[in-house]
Amino acid sequence: MVDGNVWSQLVSYYSTNGGYIFQLFLNHLLISVYGVLFAVIIGIPIGIFIARYSKLSGFVISIANIIQTVPALALLAILMLVMGLGANTVVMTVFLYALLPIIKNTYTGINNVDASIKDAGKGMGMTSKQILTMVELPLSLPVMIGGIRIAFVIAIGVTAIGSFIGSSTLGDIIIRGTNATDGTSLILSGAIPTALLAVLSDLLLGYIEKKLDPTKRKQKGPQPQTLSEWLNWNLYLKLL
Numbered sequence: 001m002v003d004g005n006v007w008s009q010l011v012s013y014y015s016t017n018g019g020y021i022f023q024l025f026l027n028h029l030l031i032s033v034y035g036v037l038f039a040v041i042i043g044i045p046i047g048i049f050i051a052r053y054s055k056l057s058g059f060v061i062s063i064a065n066i067i068q069t070v071p072a073l074a075l076l077a078i079l080m081l082v083m084g085l086g087a088n089t090v091v092m093t094v095f096l097y098a099l100l101p102i103i104k105n106t107y108t109g110i111n112n113v114d115a116s117i118k119d120a121g122k123g124m125g126m127t128s129k130q131i132l133t134m135v136e137l138p139l140s141l142p143v144m145i146g147g148i149r150i151a152f153v154i155a156i157g158v159t160a161i162g163s164f165i166g167s168s169t170l171g172d173i174i175i176r177g178t179n180a181t182d183g184t185s186l187i188l189s190g191a192i193p194t195a196l197l198a199v200l201s202d203l204l205l206g207y208i209e210k211k212l213d214p215t216k217r218k219q220k221g222p223q224p225q226t227l228s229e230w231l232n233w234n235l236y237l238k239l240l
Contacts, residue, residue, distance in 0.1 A: 047106025
């Protein structure tokens with residue numbers, strides 16, 4: 001249990017070093033965002049590709065799984081030998097760790113789209129590209145956002161470890177606390193904003209997930225009642 005002296009030290013540290021902690025908070029956030037953003041740019045097309053060519057899915061997901069099994073500190077050390085010290089190495093590590101949930105959720109989301117909906121789209125004369133962009137991606141979007149949420153929480157934890165190779169993140173404070181004789185307040189000073197960042201990002205992505213979910217989106221005017229009407233309505237919106 002944390003005693004009152006530690007809490008007073010914690011409050012004192014925040015009041016004295018508020019600007020420094022906020023700068024580390026921003027650095028931590030940006031490194032996590034960049035790593036996950038690159039993973040989204042690469043991972044979603046890979047997920048779509050292996051959903052089309054399912055024979056490759058096992059191999060691709062296995063490679064991503066293998067990357068996940070490597071300890072974060074070991075992966076940082078390996079990449080450090082190639083890329084050197086600093087934030088770029090941490091961004092690359094975050095990128096590699098974020099690939100698995102994004103690829104897997106994209107693949108799962110597209111594969112779980114009801115075949116009858118896709119068949120209805122084909123019957124209406126939709127091309128494969130139109131079925132992907134107007135049917136499969138909108139319906140699989142909640143699952144894909146779920147993968148991004150998982151990836152971002154992982155990224156925040158990996159970014160904290162990046163302080164071991166010279167990246168300025170909230171992990172700096174935690175590491176100083178572990179090296180101090182009585183560093184509980186320092187550890188909490190870094191751990192609390194790190195946890196807060198993870199919680200806030202998860203809540204934000206959850207809100208975005210609900211807003212982008214076509215099954216929960218509220219639209220003005222008459223709503224399509226049948227599958228055919230829904231596909232026609234979606235095609236009409238795309239042509240506007």
